[in-house]
Amino acid sequence: MPRPIFFTPGPSELYHTVPEHIKTALRESIPSISHRSSQFQNIFADTRADLKELFDLPDGYEIFFTGSATEIWERLIQNLVVKESLHLVNGSFSKRFQQIANELGRLAVSASCTEGSCISPEHLPKDANPELLAITLNETSTGAMHTADEIKDMRRRFPEAIIALDVVSILPAIPFDLSLVDTAYLSVQKCFGLPAGLGVWMVNQKCLERQKKIQFQGHSTGSYHQLSALKEQGDKNQTPETPNVLGIYLLGKVAGDMLKAGKEMMHRDTRYKAAVLYQAIEKNELIQPYVENKPHRSLTTIVAKTIPPSSSLIHHLKEKQLIIGSGYGSYKDQHIRIANFPTHSRESIEMVADLIQNWNGH
Numbered sequence: 001m002p003r004p005i006f007f008t009p010g011p012s013e014l015y016h017t018v019p020e021h022i023k024t025a026l027r028e029s030i031p032s033i034s035h036r037s038s039q040f041q042n043i044f045a046d047t048r049a050d051l052k053e054l055f056d057l058p059d060g061y062e063i064f065f066t067g068s069a070t071e072i073w074e075r076l077i078q079n080l081v082v083k084e085s086l087h088l089v090n091g092s093f094s095k096r097f098q099q100i101a102n103e104l105g106r107l108a109v110s111a112s113c114t115e116g117s118c119i120s121p122e123h124l125p126k127d128a129n130p131e132l133l134a135i136t137l138n139e140t141s142t143g144a145m146h147t148a149d150e151i152k153d154m155r156r157r158f159p160e161a162i163i164a165l166d167v168v169s170i171l172p173a174i175p176f177d178l179s180l181v182d183t184a185y186l187s188v189q190k191c192f193g194l195p196a197g198l199g200v201w202m203v204n205q206k207c208l209e210r211q212k213k214i215q216f217q218g219h220s221t222g223s224y225h226q227l228s229a230l231k232e233q234g235d236k237n238q239t240p241e242t243p244n245v246l247g248i249y250l251l252g253k254v255a256g257d258m259l260k261a262g263k264e265m266m267h268r269d270t271r272y273k274a275a276v277l278y279q280a281i282e283k284n285e286l287i288q289p290y291v292e293n294k295p296h297r298s299l300t301t302i303v304a305k306t307i308p309p310s311s312s313l314i315h316h317l318k319e320k321q322l323i324i325g326s327g328y329g330s331y332k333d334q335h336i337r338i339a340n341f342p343t344h345s346r347e348s349i350e351m352v353a354d355l356i357q358n359w360n361g362h
Contacts, residue, residue: 004318005348008325009140009169009301009339015193016343021253031246040245041237047252048237054172054255054263057202058179064230065243066199069168069187071225073097075201076132076183077104078222079211080162084109086130088119091139092329093166098134115142116303118296121153131210133161135181138170140190141328143303143337144291145170151180162207172258173270173300173342182206188247191300192254193343198247203227258342266342273340273349274299280353286361287313290335302338308361309333316359322352 006013025031033039048063057063066072077085077100084107087098101108109128113119133154138145155163165181169190178184183203189196211227221227224240233240258266278297281287281304290303306313310326310333317324327335340349 002321004321004323005344006323007339007344007348007352008323009337010187010190011196012190012339012341013193013343014195015254015257017254017257018194018250021250025246025249030249033245035239035242035245043245043249043252044237044239047248047255050252050255050259051200054259055178055202056175058204061178061202061204062208062231062234064201064203064227064234065239065248066201066225067197067244068199069166069185070096070199072185072199072201073100074104075222075225075227076134076164076185077101077106078220079227080164080183080207080214081106081131082214082217082219083107084130085132085134086111086124086128086158086161087134088124088136089113090118090142090144091115091136092141093168094134094136094139097136097166101134116144116290117293118144118146118150121150121157124154124157128158130158130161133158133163134166135163136166137176138167138298138300140169140301140337141331142290143298143301144296145298147295148177148180155180162210169301169339170298172255172263173266173340175263175267178202188251190339191341192251193341194247194250194254198244198251200251201230269346270299270340270342273344273346274302276346276349276353277302277338277340277356280357283357284359286359287336287356300340302340303327304336304338305331305334306336310336312361313356313359316362317352317355320351320355322348322355324352 085101087110089095089110089112098108098110111124163181165184167184168186173191185201188194188198211221215221229240286307287304290305291297325337326332
């Protein structure tokens with residue numbers, strides 16, 4: 001019996017080269033090496049170099065590693081906000097970031113819109129003066145994706161704010177000009193097709209200077225994962241704590257594999273596969289895309305609402321060893337969510353699309 005293929009939006013299907021890289025890591029005792037060794041320093045340096053190339057990261061931006069993207073929410077607030085942050089809330093994950101900022105004692109203001117849509121820049125509060133503007137580029141819970149032009153407009157409207165961009169379920173499958181923002185972050189269990197347990201945090205010099213200024217003013221900016229500590233150790237290709245050595249090793253290997261395969265090809269494949277899935281959904285009268293505005297439809301997290309309970313379609317695909325996601329939170333029985341990540345081949349996506357297009361509700 002063939003093993004299942006996971007199209008869940010994180011954790012998802014492992015990238016196809018991961019099993020061999022894990023075997024190599026075990027043969028070379030990578031999980032046991034010291035994080036202060038030259039061997040780890042080489043792994044750290046190689047991983048950061050490949051990520052910078054994969055993301056087209058501008059000069060002056062640093063890459064650090066954390067335990068998760070959720071941790072980065074907390075570190076962003078601790079390091080960069082004294083009083084107020086502004087959060088664009090259009091789904092469960094963008095809402096959770098705002099809640100974390102509140103839990104840390106900041107004034108976390110929200111600009112909200114209907115789930116399944118994106119907030120237009122002109123609808124942001126004109127009198128707001130946030131230290132940090134939090135934007136979710138691709139809201140994994142609803143499949144709504146901001147456009148690059150909208151991010152550019154927000155940059156013009158808030159030139160002094162630190163713009164923090166959640167790219168968890170979109171990079172590196174779709175390119176984005178990270179020079180438009182000051183900091184971006186992701187976790188590896190989605191588009192990189194890796195086991196969970198590693199966050200990737202990118203920051204520019206503006207963030208590093210802001211943290212120093214806040215600390216100089218006498219405010220706490222955290223402890224071992226304050227930006228100054230991450231930068232000090234990162235300059236030595238090390239980390240402040242004992243990190244997820246295996247995770248960093250695997251991330252570097254997969255990033256290298258993606259570069260060898262061609263990032264432009266990966267971007268084209270992502271767009272093609274998304275078009276195949278949306279076309280199949282639109283041809284079945286029992287299903288329709290949840291995001292109505294086409295420019296805002298995610299290319300990596302396809303979300304659709306079903307007229308029968310979504311569990312029927314999920315079970316139908318599961319019988320074929322194709323595992324898709326249910327709706328998030330209150331939408332559990334109303335939506336399906338399908339990951340379209342680099343690990344998902346054209347053939348596997350076409351198989352899912354064909355079954356969806358011909359699904360009769362049973």
